[in-house]
Amino acid sequence: MLFTSTRNNKLRVKGSEAVLSGLAPDGGLFVPVELPKLSKPDLEQMLEMDYPERSAFIMSKLFDELSFDELKVIARRAYSTFDGDPAPIVGIDENVWFMELYHGKTHAFKDMALSVLPLLMTALKEKAGQKELCLIPVATSGDTGKAALEGFSGVEGTGVYVFYPDGGVSATQRKQMVTTLGNNVCVSAIKGNFDDAQTAVKKCFTSIELKEALKECGAKLTGANSINFGRLAPQIAYYVSGYLDLVGGEVIKMGEEISYTVPTGNFGNILAAYYAKKMGVPIKRLVCASNENNVLTEFISTGVYSVDRPFLKTMSPSMDILVSSNLERFLFDLAGKDSMVVKGWMEELKSTGRYDIGSELASKLKDEFTGGYAEESECVDAIGYLFDEYGYLVDPHTAVGYAVGSAYSDEGQMIFVSTASPVKFAASVLSSIGESVPSDDKKALLKLEKVTAFDIPQSVSDLFGMEERFTSVISTKEVQTKIVEFAKKLKSQQ
């Protein structure tokens, strides 16, 4: 399986290079030259598999440098860190299902991919004979950061540096990151929002000076943000698995269509759903749900992508994003794999803050995705409604999905992707179910447990007694120098 770039469709690289560099040299994103297909016998064979094996099966279609057996070892190890089934489907009503992707170590769906990625990278690095230290800068809107820190902490030959927007993440999200243990991890808050952090990290990949400075430390940059294809591959697996679970549970027959609703920020999660559909999973509707930062809703309805709007801080901070990086991969398909067209749009976005794909492509876009957004009050109502009506507790991101997607759940089976545990957003969840919120974060968690009987995982309650190791707040201009300092430190440790 070879990969090409969304900004240069002549390029051909192996999976190992796509995963180990993260971003293409031209600034584009790596995409498979040809997406593999899942045949009916493939799906039938997967029906009998458990989750890690299904995941390995999907990855083996995408990364042929590794065997199915090697990938099974990786997936088993990665998902052994989960509490039970990594992607259980919970039905609350006839047509309404939630796929809970938050049973990993950091309690958000980012664990689904970031528990696999370090193992995948290490295995591909070995195959490719690469010796350099992989230095991984990560921009996070809240959940990727901790999942990357947990995934890479202690993994030999890697170092991870996380940048999060100062004041832009929940109390628990912040605590989780700044208390991370390990010698190959580092965290800084950034003065700015998530888009600023993401732009600063993306810039690192095209900086010649940084590349040279890191070379002297024997290090090389690697991307672990959702623009790395190594993140997408394990995500495709749960869309296949969710479908098979409904078939296995005799809710639907093999071949019957279902729909998915995905709370969306950087467009990574929903892109994985789109890829699953293209590979052969019978998916009818893909609902792309946004919060009040509704740039994607507008894009899907008009074909115009415009970031000329205020950046709003909402109760679903992991979706507070205006520049959805992974959209570029979908645009590449939409443009008939014409990388010059994609490049043109991306350059326009950079220079003018908008691009227009034209009415013909806009109508194709609408065939693939149903867009919608939830206002803050609708998100609050969704949390309250699900709890009062079904005794089912969801976090604000999942609630955005429900608020938008429930309009379509009478069409057939609908799976709502549940992206984070309610415990990560205790304050917002408490107030949404009509409770007062204690100002102390730990007390808020304990109250959530008391009034909802939702289990607070030990790893979360322990956080509040842990030492904060990383307290620096830096400007985006300092990002590259900080990375070099970190690389020097890692080198001296070797």
Ligand SMILES: *Cc1c(COP(=O)(O)O)cnc(C)c1O
């Ligand atoms: C990252 C995240 C999202 C958005 O996912 P994308 O892949 O960026 O679209 C939604 N919910 C939660 C809880 C997240 O952490």
